[in-house]
Amino acid sequence: DGGITQSPKYLFRKEGQNVTLSCEQNLNHDAMYWYRQDPGQGLRLIYYSQIVNDFQKGDIAEGYSVSREKKESFPLTVTSAQKNPTAFYLCASTQQGYKGGAKNIQYFGAGTRLSVL
Amino acid sequence: AQSVAQPEDQVNVAEGNPLTVKCTYSVSGNPYLFWYVQYPNRGLQFLLKYITGDNLVKGSYGFEAEFNKSQTSFHLKKPSALVSDSALYFCAVRDGGWTGNQFYFGTGTSLTVIP
Numbered sequence: 001d002g003g004i005t006q007s008p009k010y011l012f013r014k015e016g017q018n019v020t021l022s023c024e025q026n027l028n029h030d031a032m033y034w035y036r037q038d039p040g041q042g043l044r045l046i047y048y049s050q051i052v053n054d055f056q057k058g059d060i061a062e063g064y065s066v067s068r069e070k071k072e073s074f075p076l077t078v079t080s081a082q083k084n085p086t087a088f089y090l091c092a093s094t095q096q097g098y099k100g101g102a103k104n105i106q107y108f109g110a111g112t113r114l115s116v117l
Numbered sequence: 118a119q120s121v122a123q124p125e126d127q128v129n130v131a132e133g134n135p136l137t138v139k140c141t142y143s144v145s146g147n148p149y150l151f152w153y154v155q156y157p158n159r160g161l162q163f164l165l166k167y168i169t170g171d172n173l174v175k176g177s178y179g180f181e182a183e184f185n186k187s188q189t190s191f192h193l194k195k196p197s198a199l200v201s202d203s204a205l206y207f208c209a210v211r212d213g214g215w216t217g218n219q220f221y222f223g224t225g226t227s228l229t230v231i232p
Contacts, residue, residue: 004160031218040126042207042224043161050218058219090160094220104149104168104211106220108160 003027006091006109012117013078013085021076021112023091030095032074033106036060037088046089049074078114088113119144121210123223130198131231138193138226140208149211150191151220152182154204161207167191178202198230 003026013019025032031050035043045058049068063082068074074093078085092106120143130136142148149168153161165176172184182193191208208223 006160033220035222040224043222045219048219088158092161105151105163105166106153106161106209107163108153110160111158113158 004091004093004107004109006089006112008112009110011112011114013114014117016080018077018079019114021078021089021091021114023074023076023109025072025074025091025093025107027093027095027107028071029093029107030071031093032068033092033094034058034064034066034074034076035090035092037090037111043090046076085114086116119210119212119219119221121208121221121223123206123208123226125226126224127227127229129229129231132200133197136195136198136202136228136230138206138208138228140191140193140223141189142191142208142210143189144210144212146212148191150182150184151209151211152176152180152191152193153207153209155207155225156204164193164206200230200232203228203230 005024007022033048034046037043044060046064047066049055052071055066055068065077089112091109094106122141151166152164155161164180165174167174167184175181180195205225205227207225209220211220
């Protein structure tokens with residue numbers, strides 16, 4: 001799982017509660033990403049960030065929020081507005097670059113499994 | 118719009134036989150193509166990539182993939198399957214230009230290697 005640490009491994013959310021998933025990387029990568037994985041649907045992009053203090057919505061950003069105050073950290077908050085949060089959440093990072101090499105490869109954390117109580 | 122299709126949800130193959138996991142893509146510019154593997158309750162691990170150059174790309178654990186521009190395909194292959202290859206495989210694409218910062222993943226193919 002490279003140099004990306006996600007915590008906690010398992011998380012439970014009560015109705016009306018906001019919860020925050022942690023993602024930290026020590027790879028000195030510029031870009032970080034959050035994906036949601038549901039069975040049979042592959043990975044869907046929630047948010048991504050290319051530089052500190054900047055981030056863009058992905059395909060399913062509603063009910064989620066992020067921040068990027070430090071290069072190595074990209075926490076994801078699942079808000080009470082997300083009515084179906086049960087899923088496996090994956091954080092990834094990559095060093096941006098125009099040509100190949102190690103750039104462009106996404107490195108993933110081990111994931112956080114979120115369930116609703 | 119960029120997209121990836123993995124037409125098979127499930128692939129079964131006998132141990133020692135060759136395996137193929139299919140992927141087709143759609144991208145507006147030059148494609149950067151990737152294969153990842155996922156074991157249960159784990160993150161994705163990088164297997165191989167095509168950026169430019171030879172159409173046959175070799176990667177980790179004896180896997181290889183062939184880029185076919187005319188068929189817009191990037192099928193994953195291995196000459197002799199192992200039981201330990203059983204996992205979920207994802208194909209991904211990224212636009213090769215400066216502005217292609219998103220990666221697009223297929224829905225995954227579950228590979229089962231039968232002893």
